[in-house]
Amino acid sequence: MFNRFSPYFYQTYSSFSEGDLNKISLAIEIAGLKLRNPTMNAAGILGISPLILSRVYKSGAGAVVTKSIGPFPRRGHKNPTIVTVDAGTLNAMGLPNPGVDYFVKEIQQLKKMKIPIVASFFGGSVQEFAEVGKKLDIAGADAIELNASCPNVQEELGMLAGDANNVEKVTAIVKEVTTKPVFVKLSPNVTNIKEIAKAAESGGADAITAVNTLIGMKLDINLKKPILYNVTGGLSGPALKPVAIRCVWEIAQTVNIPIIGCGGIVNWEDAIEYFLSGASAIEIGYAIYTRGIKVFKEITEGIEFYLKENGFSRIEEIVGLAHEK
Amino acid sequence: MKNDKLRTIKITKVNSESSEITSLWFIDKFVQRAKPGQYVMVWIPNVDEIPMSISRINKNGQSSITVKVVGESTKALVSLRQDERIGIRGPFGNGFKVKGKKQLIVAGGSGSASILPLVEEMVSKNYNPTFVLGARKADMLIFVEPLKALLKENLVITTDDGSMGYTGYASGYAAILMNEQKFDQVYTCGPEIMMSKVFHAAEYHGIPTQASLERYVKCAIGLCGSCLIGSYRICKDGPVLNSNMLRKIKDEFGIKRMDANGKYIRITH
Numbered sequence A: 001m002f003n004r005f006s007p008y009f010y011q012t013y014s015s016f017s018e019g020d021l022n023k024i025s026l027a028i029e030i031a032g033l034k035l036r037n038p039t040m041n042a043a044g045i046l047g048i049s050p051l052i053l054s055r056v057y058k059s060g061a062g063a064v065v066t067k068s069i070g071p072f073p074r075r076g077h078k079n080p081t082i083v084t085v086d087a088g089t090l091n092a093m094g095l096p097n098p099g100v101d102y103f104v105k106e107i108q109q110l111k112k113m114k115i116p117i118v119a120s121f122f123g124g125s126v127q128e129f130a131e132v133g134k135k136l137d138i139a140g141a142d143a144i145e146l147n148a149s150c151p152n153v154q155e156e157l158g159m160l161a162g163d164a165n166n167v168e169k170v171t172a173i174v175k176e177v178t179t180k181p182v183f184v185k186l187s188p189n190v191t192n193i194k195e196i197a198k199a200a201e202s203g204g205a206d207a208i209t210a211v212n213t214l215i216g217m218k219l220d221i222n223l224k225k226p227i228l229y230n231v232t233g234g235l236s237g238p239a240l241k242p243v244a245i246r247c248v249w250e251i252a253q254t255v256n257i258p259i260i261g262c263g264g265i266v267n268w269e270d271a272i273e274y275f276l277s278g279a280s281a282i283e284i285g286y287a288i289y290t291r292g293i294k295v296f297k298e299i300t301e302g303i304e305f306y307l308k309e310n311g312f313s314r315i316e317e318i319v320g321l322a323h324e325k
Numbered sequence B: 001m002k003n004d005k006l007r008t009i010k011i012t013k014v015n016s017e018s019s020e021i022t023s024l025w026f027i028d029k030f031v032q033r034a035k036p037g038q039y040v041m042v043w044i045p046n047v048d049e050i051p052m053s054i055s056r057i058n059k060n061g062q063s064s065i066t067v068k069v070v071g072e073s074t075k076a077l078v079s080l081r082q083d084e085r086i087g088i089r090g091p092f093g094n095g096f097k098v099k100g101k102k103q104l105i106v107a108g109g110s111g112s113a114s115i116l117p118l119v120e121e122m123v124s125k126n127y128n129p130t131f132v133l134g135a136r137k138a139d140m141l142i143f144v145e146p147l148k149a150l151l152k153e154n155l156v157i158t159t160d161d162g163s164m165g166y167t168g169y170a171s172g173y174a175a176i177l178m179n180e181q182k183f184d185q186v187y188t189c190g191p192e193i194m195m196s197k198v199f200h201a202a203e204y205h206g207i208p209t210q211a212s213l214e215r216y217v218k219c220a221i222g223l224c225g226s227c228l229i230g231s232y233r234i235c236k237d238g239p240v241l242n243s244n245m246l247r248k249i250k251d252e253f254g255i256k257r258m259d260a261n262g263k264y265i266r267i268t269h
Helices: A007-014 A018-023 A050-058 A100-112 A126-139 A165-178 A193-203 A241-252 A267-277 A287-290 A293-307 B073-080 B109-113 B116-123 B144-154 B170-179 B192-204 B242-249
Strands: A028-029 A033-035 A039-041 A082-085 A088-090 A117-121 A145-146 A181-185 A206-209 A216-217 A230-237 A259-262 A280-286 B007-016 B023-028 B040-042 B046-057 B065-066 B085-092 B103-108 B128-135 B153-158 B185-189 B209-212 B241-243 B255-257 B264-266
Touching: A007 A216, A028 A039, A039 A293, A050 A100, A082 A230, A088 A287, A100 A117, A100 A126, A117 A126, A117 B242, A126 A145, A126 A165, A165 A181, A165 A193, A193 A206, A193 A241, A193 B128, A206 A241, A216 B170, A241 A259, A241 A267, A259 A267, A267 A293, A280 A293, B023 B046, B023 B073, B023 B085, B040 B073, B046 B073, B046 B085, B046 B116, B065 B109, B085 B109, B103 B109, B103 B116, B103 B170, B103 B192, B109 B170, B109 B185, B116 B144, B128 B144, B128 B170, B144 B153, B153 B170, B170 B192, B185 B192, B192 B209, B192 B242, B209 B242, B241 B242
Parallel strands: A039 A280, A117 A145, A145 A181, A181 A206, A206 A259, A259 A280, B103 B128, B103 B185, B128 B153, B185 B209
Antiparallel strands: A028 A033, A082 A088, A088 A230, A216 A230, B007 B023, B007 B085, B023 B065, B040 B046, B040 B085, B046 B065, B209 B241, B255 B264
16 A cells, blocks of 8 residues: 555655665664564563464564563453543553463464564562563573563552662562563653663663553543543553653663663654664554554565665664764 | 544433343444444443444444343443443444355354344345344344344244244254255354354355354454454454454364463353
């Protein structure tokens, strides 16, 4: 389809031939992990079974990210768990997952398909984080993403990413029990994200995923009450993107480890904005709703065209470029 | 995608369809334009939000959902009265496609809720489908009157206990019909084990099938993965799966489903 999401839309005023594209590589290396392209699904999006994750990979993602896995099975919150708002969605799933002991089988199955897996995980205590992270590593995850930032379970579990000391402590303990790269996923719901990012780096994080959702609410004016069963939910989608870009920008100025950008990426222009701000890879969630699972392919094709049109051959050449004076 | 936004609307009418099945009526301009086989997410304030097939679609008038009480949420839903409000999101999903020239429809229990609009569309396009409608007993059958008015003698009724129509399963009767007559499209909605039997019979005869499946739907917009069967999201890629899709999920269809935690459990009906 020729629409503004398609790079072919821009072909009308660019003059290169398709043969030139052969010189361009979309492959990246992030914290030692080699990926065919920089796109992944965001944690919590679709990542519940090997079959759907393999569909995401076949649709063009560079790696797949699992739902956040905890120590025990969890049903998550009751419905309504999602409500669409202007330029985004609010969700309060509440970390539904089958528990790590069940999920290791699913990871093993994915490994057989030779798909790069980032296993997202959480715990209710420092020790639980370490135990779950270790089990996912042994099961075969290529990297583990420490979810320090779910906004929907604060009453039960608290939000780790709100406290720099805790982030450093948990990251360090998880690092002790795994040899795989550890990504720490941060929350935008903090006063100073630079401080938290610094703490993750001090704890030994190999990369930072920025960011999780922003806490929001939606009321129904007829019934005069909040719609989500959990009352508050996490805002994702284009409404989140400017906030997330600012977070990536600030983190890039603070730490030396790579950043995985996440929040409201719906087209390749958004992806480029993240790279220029300092992200080395990106995670996509909301756009799977508006664009479908084919969005991974659309975005990687667009990145390729942008690199070519601007005379670059690799993504790393544009990472953080906007910071140069 | 304005139909995705939640709106709270007044129930215009409530009527009983059978001993355990109730219809709730409302007016919503997006549902008025729904396709047969699509569903809406229905918010029962303070209780839950659940997927419900759209059982009647009137282009300029009232639409309905038809609810069988199976638990706390459906019990709360049918206890609502006229002028009380529910939330609606949708219509969602792909819906049925009218295909073929001689269609066989097999529905069981409350499964005929999503089929009534399909039959209306078929009849309006001058098709004359054969419909096998089954239930455990006579007072659990729904939509017999409107379906009889549309289909005349092409409506066949079966009950497990013989209290109305033929004694036995709808899937069994459908298999006999597939042996005796030549159909070129099969539609089915109802208990999954019934649908799986219908699909296998249709496969034996080489007839394309469209089956409307049910799973645990949460987001309804293809994001959360709670309603997966194989690599399909029932909320978005379904709820109607065709033969090609059904063949790819033969390890799960009629056998197992994911529970709310994401663990597979056996299907018992």
